[in-house]
Amino acid sequence: MNLKLPPVKSTTPKCKLTLMNAGFYGTKLNMIKKGNPRKHIWGPAFWFIIEHPAQGIILFDTGYHSRYYEVTKKFPYNMLNWILPVKIQQEEDAKQQLEKRGISPDEVTIILSHLHIDHTGGICDFPNAPVYISKEEWELGQETDLQLLKKGYLKSLFSMLKQE
Secondary structure (H helix, E strand, O other): OOOOOOOOOOOOOOOEEEEEEEEEEEEEHHHHOOOOOOOEEEEEEEEEEEEEOOOEEEEEOOOOOOOHHHHOOOOOOOHHHHHOOEEOOHHHOHHHHHHHOOOOHHHEEEEOOOOOHHHHHHHHHOOOOOEEOOHHHHHHOOOOHHHHHHOOOOHHHHOOOOOO
16 A cells, blocks of 8 residues: 655644543453454553644543543443443543643643543533534434443533533
């Protein structure tokens, strides 16, 4: 396969991209790729800090959040702990990690790739941040709590978002 990237315009601003991690999910290798052994692994919940010279600090996703344990205590949400166990500590929350870097939650803009648990967990810590998501994903997120749970979503993690 021959991949060719398009040329980068000279006017394109230079950005800094930092890969971050907020928690882990437990799964089997064979669930990630067919044919792999049934060995248990812990996979990272990645999110990114994009430092843009004109747009400022942009978060791409927010990883898990330590409040995950609170919102999955009761049935039927506690089934998630059996299906896809999560490990996250408060110091791993996106907000905590940003503050250690000297970045205030009020300084960021958030882009969500989609509304799964490992992408939306931390948005509760950014009440003043503009949040961007595709129209299709937003519409999917308006389904009932139980419909979303079947798809791996926890509405309580993103219910504070409102459409403008």
